[in-house]
Amino acid sequence: MLLVFDFSGVVIFFVFGCALSVIILSLSYILSVQSPDSEKGAAYECGFDPYEDARNTFDVRFYLVAILFIIFDLEAMFFFPWSVSIGLIGAEGIWYMLDFLIELFIGYVYAWRIGALDWH
Numbered sequence: 001m002l003l004v005f006d007f008s009g010v011v012i013f014f015v016f017g018c019a020l021s022v023i024i025l026s027l028s029y030i031l032s033v034q035s036p037d038s039e040k041g042a043a044y045e046c047g048f049d050p051y052e053d054a055r056n057t058f059d060v061r062f063y064l065v066a067i068l069f070i071i072f073d074l075e076a077m078f079f080f081p082w083s084v085s086i087g088l089i090g091a092e093g094i095w096y097m098l099d100f101l102i103e104l105f106i107g108y109v110y111a112w113r114i115g116a117l118d119w120h
Contacts, residue, residue: 064116075104 032054082097089097111117 005039061116068116072104072108075100 078100082093086094
């Protein structure tokens with residue numbers, strides 16, 4: 001019985017989050033204006049038409065740049081807790097972060113050298 005009370009806050013938060021997301025999505029669908037026009041079917045900033053044949057070739061560089069962005073963006077997320085707790089982690093934590101920075105820099109140089117960031 002003690003286990004039920006330990007997770008009751010999590011369960012309440014989960015139920016509240018699910019209910020709120022269903023309510024918000026339902027209201028946005030009900031209250032939005034549903035008027036399709038030709039501008040909605042126009043090409044996006046990437047330059048590709050949204051309704052083409054699925055067998056057309058698609059440039060892989062878009063996926064590569066997106067994956068590289070996600071990787072480097074997630075790695076950069078580790079800088080925020082490090083910068084807040086830099087006075088508490090000591091010399092060992094600083095060396096770990098410098099090792100992380102060196103590995104991040106090596107990955108960036110590698111992506112740059114193989115031409116993953118070139119657009120021509």
